[in-house]
Amino acid sequence: xxxxxxxxxxxxxxxxxxxxxxxxxxxxxxxxxxxxxxxxxxxxxxxxxxxxxxxxxxxxxxxxxxxxxxxxxxxxxxxxxxxxxxxxxxxxxxxxxxxxxxxxxxxxxxxxxxxxxxxxxxxxxxxxxxxxxxxxxxxxxxxxxxxxxxxxxxxxxxxxxxxxxxxxxxxxxxxxxxxxxxxxxxxxxxxxxx
Numbered sequence: 001x002x003x004x005x006x007x008x009x010x011x012x013x014x015x016x017x018x019x020x021x022x023x024x025x026x027x028x029x030x031x032x033x034x035x036x037x038x039x040x041x042x043x044x045x046x047x048x049x050x051x052x053x054x055x056x057x058x059x060x061x062x063x064x065x066x067x068x069x070x071x072x073x074x075x076x077x078x079x080x081x082x083x084x085x086x087x088x089x090x091x092x093x094x095x096x097x098x099x100x101x102x103x104x105x106x107x108x109x110x111x112x113x114x115x116x117x118x119x120x121x122x123x124x125x126x127x128x129x130x131x132x133x134x135x136x137x138x139x140x141x142x143x144x145x146x147x148x149x150x151x152x153x154x155x156x157x158x159x160x161x162x163x164x165x166x167x168x169x170x171x172x173x174x175x176x177x178x179x180x181x182x183x184x185x186x187x188x189x190x191x192x193x194x
Contacts, residue, residue, distance in 0.1 A: 001056065003093040006045040008038055014047065014058050022076040026146065029073075033178075037062065042175050043073075046097065048090045056081060057090040061098070061105075064175040068103035069154070069165075071172040075107075091134045095155055104156025106169060107131065111142060114149040128153070139165055144187045145177075152188075162190060 006014070015031050037043030042064060048057040060074040072094075077086045098105055109128050115121035128138065131153050140162045141152040154165055166188060173186055 001048055001050060001089060001093075003046055003048050003090075003097060006047050006058075008035060010047060011035065011038060011045050011060070014045065014055070014060075018055070018058065018076065018078070019060075019074055022079075023074065026148065034060070037176070046094060048086070048093065054078075056086050059090065059094050062172055062176045063102070064168075064171040067168050067171045067175075069106050069156075069168040069172070070098055070102050071169075071176065072105050072107040073176070087130070088134055091131075095135065099157070103160070104154055105136075106165070106172065107136065107153050107155075108143055108145070108150035109153060111149040111151045140190050141166055141169060142189050142191050143169070143173075145173075146181075146185045166190065 004010075011034060012031065015034065020028055034043055038045075043060070043062050045058060045060045047055055050056055055078055057077045058074070059072060062071045062073050075087070075090070077090065095105065109131060110124045112121050112124040112128070115124050128151060132138065134155075136153040136155045137159055139152045139154055143150045143152055152165070152169060154160075169188055173188070174182065177186055
């Protein structure tokens with residue numbers, strides 16, 4: 001397996017052939033926004049390929065000026081090979097690559113407390129357990145993005161304070177989401193439940 005940094009043409013291909021099918025429509029950003037951020041140097045992607053150049057998995061990430069963390073925006077494994085450890089391998093390779101430059105990785109996972117039913121609760125809980133098994137830690141931060149509730153998780157060799165993570169998350173959201181959409185569609189709060 002080989003992990004490669006994607007060019008803009010790779011990003012377009014993965015978006016058009018995978019992201020729009022792998023994620024709910026409400027969670028898919030417009031390709032034009034992704035490419036705009038990529039041109040600005042704050043959005044990038046990695047793809048994991050087999051030795052025969054088959055796309056196994058991909059990850060799209062966002063960085064922000066003066067921010068030590070990146071936000072894992074999309075992560076998926078190709079449909080036909082899910083459940084075979086590829087996602088775990090992808091995250092291990094990605095963590096090693098990202099931590100050469102950044103302190104760590106933030107990600108959002110749908111909050112099980114807002115599941116529609118038991119099946120949805122089980123899926124959301126399983127995702128969080130997967131990330132935790134891969135070395136991510138659930139933080140005290142909860143976010144609401146365009147009507148979807150998320151738990152925020154972090155991977156870092158040393159877990160920083162909630163205040164530092166909140167500051168990083170706000171910077172990343174300000175980079176990723178156009179200003180005109182922030183106030184009405186984005187909130188970040190600290191949970192006292194943990």
